[in-house]
Amino acid sequence: MKRGKKYVEAAKNIDRQTLYEAADAISLVKKNATAKFDETIEAHIRTGCDGRHAEQQIRGAVVLPHGTGKTVRVLVFAKGAKADEALAAGADFVGGEELIPKIQNDNWFEFDVVVATPDMMGVVGRLGRVLGPKGLMPNPKAGTVTMDVTKAVNDIKAGKIEYRLDKTNIIHVPIGKASFTEEQLSDNFQAIMDAIVKAKPSSLKGAYLRSVVLTSTMGPGVKLSTAKYVG
Known part of the structure; x- marks a missing residue:
């Protein structure tokens, strides 16, 4: 795979054999x-x-x-008082049955996270084939199937992220933006690792x-020492 000039230059700053401490890794990734x-x-x-x-x-x-560092658009499947509650909490879209054809037939995906009240899961279940592969299906473990829609929307808007194993047993998660301070990135990374x-x-x-690797969208990866996380 051919790499751009900037990537090659950035890669020179990283010792591939070294396992960096989190603070040093964050500093390097930010710099690159x-x-x-x-x-x-x-x-x-x-x-493992x-x-x-x-x-x-x-x-x-x-x-x-x-x-x-990203504005997250939230869709909530709810009805009645719960729908009003979701709107009051700042959900971008709220609805029920009427959204199914819009998503299924019109390919409408102008949302990043889906929340549903348990009584709406029968409706949402019909979208499993389209929401599932995109990782958008609400899930109780992730707190996105809940009666407390206010908390769910507030948490997501505040920076709640989901983590899960992919097919190769790797977890991929964002820890922030390059414009964040090193302290902010460190705090976010620590919260994820905990x-x-x-x-x-x-x-x-x-x-x-x-293994744990930190990387920016266009930059090379930096390997971390996992010693302090393995008790």
């Missing part, structure tokens, strides 16, 4: 985020889990202390955290 836009900084956490076993599936959510360490499946044998 030289694109003309505000790059997203992400953590890629390779686990086997997601094919239900008890080793990792899925949850965490509110980043400093948010994600949540993921806590989510370690009890049935797992062997290493839980295989």
Whole structure:
């Protein structure tokens, strides 16, 4: 894969053999985020889990202390008083049955997160085929199937992110933007790592955290030492 000049230059600042401490890694990644836009900084956490076993599936959510730096559009499936509550909390779109053809037939996806009250899951379930592959299906573990729509919307708007294993047992999560201070990125990264360490499946044998890499949208990855997270 051919890399651009900027990437090659940035890669020279990183020692591939070194496992950096979080603060040093964040500093390097931030320094190497030289694109003309505000790059997203992400953590890629390779686990020793086997997601094919239900008890080793990792899925949850965490509110980043400093948010994600991104404006998140929230769609809430609710009716009656709960619909009013969702609108009052700042949901971008609120509806029910009438949204199904709009999403299914008109390919309407102007939202980033979907929240639903439990009584609406029968309706939302019919969208499983289109929402599922996009990772938009509401889920109780992530706090997006709930009667407390005010809390759900507030948390998401404040910077709540979901984490889950992908098919290769890696968790990919944003920790903020390159324009954030190093302290803000450190706080966000620590919040994510605390949540993921806590989510370690009890049935797992062997290493839980295989590797942790921080990277910006266009920059090279920086490997972290996982020693302090492996108790």
